Amino acid sequence: MSKPILQIRDFNVLFDTHDQEVHAVRNLAFDIHEGECVGIVGESGSGKSQLFLGALGLLTANGRATGSVKYRGKELLGLPQRALNKVRGSKITMIFQDPLTALTPHMTIGAQMMEALRTHQHVPYAEAQKRCLEILDLVRMSEARNRMGQYPHELSGGMRQRVMIAMATVCAPDLLIADEPTTALDVTVQAQILEIMRDLQKELKTAIVLISHDMGVIAGMADKVQVMRLGEVVESGTADEVFYAPKHDYTRALLDAMPRIDRPVREGHAILQPLSTIGAETQLLDVEDLKVYFPIKTGGLLFSKTKPLRAVDGVSFSLRQGETLGIVGESGCGKSTLARAVMKLIAKTHGAVVWAGRDLADLQSPDMRNLRKELQIVFQDPLASLDPRMTIGESIAEPLVSLRPELSRADVQDEVRSMMSRVGLDPAWINRYPHEFSGGQNQRVGIARAMIIKPKLIVCDEAVSALDASIQSQIVDLILNLQAEFGMSMIFISHDLSVVRQVAHRVMVLYLGRIVELADRNSIYEDPRHPYTRALIAAVPVPDPKAERGKPHVTLAGELPSPLDSRAQLTFLQSKVIDDPDAEQYRPRLIEVATGHFVAEHDAA
Amino acid sequence: MWPYAIRRVLGAIPTLLIIIALTFFMMHIAPGGPFDAQRHLPPEIEHNIRAAYNLDKPVWEQFLIYLGRLMHGDLGPSFKNHDFTVSQLIEVGLPVSAKLGISAILLAIALGISLGTIAALNQNKATDYGVMGLAMIGITIPTFVTAPVLALIFGIYGLHFFGHDFYLPAGGWNGGALANMILPITVLALPQVAIISRLVRGSMVEVLRSNYVRTARAKGLPNHTVILRHALRAALLPVVSYLGPAIAGLLTGSLIVETIFGIPGIGRYFVEGAINRDYTLVMGVVICYAAFVIFLNLIADILYALLDPRVRFA
Numbered sequence: 001m002s003k004p005i006l007q008i009r010d011f012n013v014l015f016d017t018h019d020q021e022v023h024a025v026r027n028l029a030f031d032i033h034e035g036e037c038v039g040i041v042g043e044s045g046s047g048k049s050q051l052f053l054g055a056l057g058l059l060t061a062n063g064r065a066t067g068s069v070k071y072r073g074k075e076l077l078g079l080p081q082r083a084l085n086k087v088r089g090s091k092i093t094m095i096f097q098d099p100l101t102a103l104t105p106h107m108t109i110g111a112q113m114m115e116a117l118r119t120h121q122h123v124p125y126a127e128a129q130k131r132c133l134e135i136l137d138l139v140r141m142s143e144a145r146n147r148m149g150q151y152p153h154e155l156s157g158g159m160r161q162r163v164m165i166a167m168a169t170v171c172a173p174d175l176l177i178a179d180e181p182t183t184a185l186d187v188t189v190q191a192q193i194l195e196i197m198r199d200l201q202k203e204l205k206t207a208i209v210l211i212s213h214d215m216g217v218i219a220g221m222a223d224k225v226q227v228m229r230l231g232e233v234v235e236s237g238t239a240d241e242v243f244y245a246p247k248h249d250y251t252r253a254l255l256d257a258m259p260r261i262d263r264p265v266r267e268g269h270a271i272l273q274p275l276s277t278i279g280a281e282t283q284l285l286d287v288e289d290l291k292v293y294f295p296i297k298t299g300g301l302l303f304s305k306t307k308p309l310r311a312v313d314g315v316s317f318s319l320r321q322g323e324t325l326g327i328v329g330e331s332g333c334g335k336s337t338l339a340r341a342v343m344k345l346i347a348k349t350h351g352a353v354v355w356a357g358r359d360l361a362d363l364q365s366p367d368m369r370n371l372r373k374e375l376q377i378v379f380q381d382p383l384a385s386l387d388p389r390m391t392i393g394e395s396i397a398e399p400l401v402s403l404r405p406e407l408s409r410a411d412v413q414d415e416v417r418s419m420m421s422r423v424g425l426d427p428a429w430i431n432r433y434p435h436e437f438s439g440g441q442n443q444r445v446g447i448a449r450a451m452i453i454k455p456k457l458i459v460c461d462e463a464v465s466a467l468d469a470s471i472q473s474q475i476v477d478l479i480l481n482l483q484a485e486f487g488m489s490m491i492f493i494s495h496d497l498s499v500v501r502q503v504a505h506r507v508m509v510l511y512l513g514r515i516v517e518l519a520d521r522n523s524i525y526e527d528p529r530h531p532y533t534r535a536l537i538a539a540v541p542v543p544d545p546k547a548e549r550g551k552p553h554v555t556l557a558g559e560l561p562s563p564l565d566s567r568a569q570l571t572f573l574q575s576k577v578i579d580d581p582d583a584e585q586y587r588p589r590l591i592e593v594a595t596g597h598f599v600a601e602h603d604a605a
Numbered sequence: 606m607w608p609y610a611i612r613r614v615l616g617a618i619p620t621l622l623i624i625i626a627l628t629f630f631m632m633h634i635a636p637g638g639p640f641d642a643q644r645h646l647p648p649e650i651e652h653n654i655r656a657a658y659n660l661d662k663p664v665w666e667q668f669l670i671y672l673g674r675l676m677h678g679d680l681g682p683s684f685k686n687h688d689f690t691v692s693q694l695i696e697v698g699l700p701v702s703a704k705l706g707i708s709a710i711l712l713a714i715a716l717g718i719s720l721g722t723i724a725a726l727n728q729n730k731a732t733d734y735g736v737m738g739l740a741m742i743g744i745t746i747p748t749f750v751t752a753p754v755l756a757l758i759f760g761i762y763g764l765h766f767f768g769h770d771f772y773l774p775a776g777g778w779n780g781g782a783l784a785n786m787i788l789p790i791t792v793l794a795l796p797q798v799a800i801i802s803r804l805v806r807g808s809m810v811e812v813l814r815s816n817y818v819r820t821a822r823a824k825g826l827p828n829h830t831v832i833l834r835h836a837l838r839a840a841l842l843p844v845v846s847y848l849g850p851a852i853a854g855l856l857t858g859s860l861i862v863e864t865i866f867g868i869p870g871i872g873r874y875f876v877e878g879a880i881n882r883d884y885t886l887v888m889g890v891v892i893c894y895a896a897f898v899i900f901l902n903l904i905a906d907i908l909y910a911l912l913d914p915r916v917r918f919a
Contacts, residue, residue: 053819056823061728086825089823090825096819101816101817102816103820105817105915106912115824151915164820
């Protein structure tokens with residue numbers, strides 16, 4: 001075996017905090033060899049990011065790293081900054097999770113790339129520019145020459161991450177450390193980025209460390225895997241060993257918690273009640289041709305012009321009692337706007353929302369307030385959506401207090417306590433504040449707050465997206481059990497197609513404000529008809545290395561087009577496009593290809 | 606950028622008109638008039654004087670006459686400084702005030718940014734506490750205290766080093782000699798240095814923790830490049846936002862400083878004009894100040910957008 005590039009021994013990362021010393025990484029030891037991809041997987045707080053920040057001297061001021069990190073036999077820990085900078089950024093480079101905040105906002109892409117190159121290799125300006133362009137081509141950046149003069153905010157998330165990768169590879173490093181490189185990205189863009197990294201590894205023989213919480217991403221990339229938990233490596237081995245014969249309980253639990261797009265049912269977890277057992281055929285909600293447009297200012301000479309941004313553009317669907325509708329789509333597809341317009345939390349531009357036979361548009365405020373008893377919502381960020389100055393008991397009680405004023409204080413307290421124990425919170429915590437809880441516990445509070453009024457419809461807007469896989473699986477179980485018990489309908493919005501597969505009876509796929517496909521869940525996942533649905537499903541990584549190695553991930557190249565361009569919505573029906581960005585375009589019809597399976601018109605592939 | 610600037614300048618016209626109207630009517634509501642302090646005149650003569658300055662007409666008519674003249678760039682004659690028009694007085698006073706004000710703000714910016722950056726780079730160390738302590742003192746002590754105290758120390762007692770005595774003039778302008786400018790500029794700049802250094806320290810501490818500074822370090826850039834190229838520019842944004850209020854602070858500060866140090870700027874005219882009900886002089890100075898503040902706020906906004914490409918002119 002070749003000599004290792006990076007040799008880590010007795011490695012510890014410690015942070016001094018006000019209360020105590022936090023031991024973020026404990027006694028780590030492993031090697032990284034030339035050209036291989038090492039996956040480091042773990043949940044938040046496992047120390048997986050601090051490990052490499054510590055190795056490269058990038059810890060915050062209160063952190064320190066001890067032990068030994070050798071790059072080709074040369075000790076890096078304790079090196080003065082000037083000497084460390086000869087390796088850092090040149091031989092070992094890093095890319096980070098959030099490409100918007102990780103790039104300097106006031107410098108052009110070109111300036112940031114050239115700076116990396118010219119600091120380490122003293123090449124003349126023209127030569128540096130040429131090299132940067134080559135690298136941008138390598139990461140498949142369109143119009144590379146123009147991009148060099150653009151600022152990060154002018155690029156999409158996927159483009160920015162390409163820039164980060166280009167910047168990290170322009171000095172031809174031996175080792176590229178990618179810290180959650182695709183976590184903030186949409187699934188089709190994630191597939192593109194992972195493919196670029198795979199190609200770089202192959203073409204440039206760069207070794208890659210891939211840090212991720214997503215077992216699917218790791219499965220598709222890594223040769224070796226280290227599973228980390230609370231600062232320690234609990235299991236390590238080749239990808240096949242770790243995925244197919246996990247030895248440690250924690251690894252097994254992680255794999256078990258991962259929702260899988262290729263499996264509708266997870267062993268040993270709560271399952272979705274089939275609609276027939278709920279028995280209800282009552283139509284609760286009927287949404288007819290709903291449109292929500294936002295006026296967007298575009299540059300004019302003296303006075304600015306406005307253009308409509310079609311966030312939701314003619315969506316119709318209905319929902320039965322006890323049914324769950326999953327809404328999936330990538331960022332900017334209008335899924336959250338749709339849910340908010342349905343709940344009358346934002347104003348619609350056109351269309352009708354009929355709830356139990358009554359058009360919400362006709363309801364005045366007292367009636368609408370009454371109706372809030374039946375419609376509740378759970379938001380994505382559990383901590384941010386709870387009032388930090390209210391105890392969780394007060395937060396949970398609030399819908400009762402304002403919508404059912406006839407209840408006595410003692411009754412409210414009783415209701416709150418019983419709902420708390422129902423969602424898995426100890427009723428003794430009633431007087432605690434949100435900051436005392438973890439994300440998963442706060443999301444239980446959010447669910448208790450929505451459920452306490454016994455609503456008929458709950459909208460879950462990315463309700464489990466911010467949570468670690470193990471917590472996410474518990475919350476999904478909770479939601480399914482609550483539905484089995486109370487029989488409420490749900491609209492479950494998520495960008496994560498795997499989670500939606502576990503919870504939704506029917507699934508709606510949105511693309512730029514329009515439905516491209518709507519069907520029951522098995523038809524959507526097993527027989528997707530629309531090219532966009534197919535691309536989405538193909539792009540979802542599965543925690544199964546053999547399956548991942550074989551399958552094509554990228555079937556949708558390029559970027560999501562600008563929603564201000566009226567041609568964008570016809571990406572899959574190019575034959576009908578009128579070539580004018582402001583023109584009124586053809587509206588694709590929804591065709592029922594099988595009972596209850598609707599597909600938008602599209603060009604044959 | 607240019608359409609934006611033009612729109613802003615056009616938008617400033619109604620603002621200016623409102624300021625002019627408010628000041629005009631407030632001046633006239635205030636009891637007394639420009640000629641009340643003079644010795645008693647026969648009624649016919651007083652009537653003639655009032656008629657000559659249109660003071661016998663209703664206030665709204667006086668306002669229209671004033672506006673009409675203003676359109677032609679005529680600020681009218683001064684009521685108190687006989688034989689001078691307001692424009693002439695401003696022509697003499699404005700360069701003096703401007704020289705003082707601009708020097709003070711430039712000094713404050715340069716010193717404030719440097720001190721704030723040094724404090725941020727030594728966060729929670731002695732240097733940081735020292736700079737921030739001094740800044741706190743600079744903010745809390747008002748100009749009308751620092752001015753006489755500094756005049757006393759440097760103008761009256763003087764400093765004694767190695768058998769030499771150093772004195773600075775405690776007042777007067779002397780045609781804008783450097784020695785005469787040092788004390789007033791220092792007094793004007795001190796509170797601004799304090800505020801700006803605190804602003805820069807705060808934003809710099811935050812920027813140094815940001816992801817893109819971490820990226821810059823991970824790229825292996827030398828320390829000075831990370832700080833000067835990546836961090837400082839973003840850390841300056843709050844300072845630019847503060848420039849508008851800072852200029853306003855300097856203007857009010859200059860009223861006091863010009864009076865205490867006996868400097869012939871327009872700040873002094875403003876105080877004297879207001880006390881003597883010299884209507885036209887006060888109006889002239891107010892218009893001058895207002896135009897100045899509006900213009901500098903525009904400059905600050907444009908500067909902000911140049912520093913941060915994410916800001917769009919809308």
